[in-house]
Amino acid sequence: MQPTLSEMAVEVLTTADGRAKTALSRRHAAAWFAARESGALPEIGTATPPLRPARPDAPALLSPRDVPRRRPGTPEGRIALLHAVAHIELNAVDLHWDIIARFAHVKMPPGYYDDWVKAADEESKHFNLMCDCLEAAGSHYGALPAHAGMWRAAEDTAEDFMGRLAVVPMVLEARGLDVTPGMIEVFRRAGAVDAVTALETIYAEEVGHVAYGSKWFHFLCGRHDMDPKEVFHGLVRKYFHGALKPPFNDEKRAEAGLPLDFYWPLAEETPAKAP
Ligand SMILES: [Fe+2]
């Protein structure tokens, strides 16, 4: 029997090794789209995702204040930057499969699943690209410590579907749009052509992930007859513990369906206290 989409998601979430996780993720995404192209809608099913995804033994996960900072102008600094992005991408793979499995009980149109499967597939590619760059530079994912807090947003919103959409794609992934151009510049100045190409791919595809978040957030607001902007502000204040920091990439955010009045009013507010 073909596994359901939720079962595929849980299989990815419970695979620890990064390259094995992304290979499985890409295989499942290919199977999903092959079925969709033949006109089928594979069963979504239900499955219980783990509270936290499986992770490899390395990297060591440290509290953000304990992760050493390195200057981006040095080769070590650039390796640290690639390592940090690889870590974000690996978490992003799990975040997209997690939203599929965790909220599978909410009836959504087929396009919703298409979007998150595509996003998970792209994050898998992004992780592999970052690993390739690290390995070309004589390092690898796991060689440096990484942030432990990446799964926090998922745990905080494990029971709030709209909260998940508000915080993960519409705040965290949108932040990626703000900072990636500066990162691309660091590698361009260093003449690191492969890293520039990889980061440009990531930058282009992340716009889509933010857009999926905005699209399905608005869809659910419409379903429940709620004002999207008001609901967004309330959910970010409730679940997001960081600060929304300008400068924002207003143009890319607009392209991704994030209007100015969604995030500017939240900028530099005192963030919600962690419980
Ligand atoms: Fe990504």
Ligand SMILES: [Fe+2]
């Ligand atoms: Fe993404």
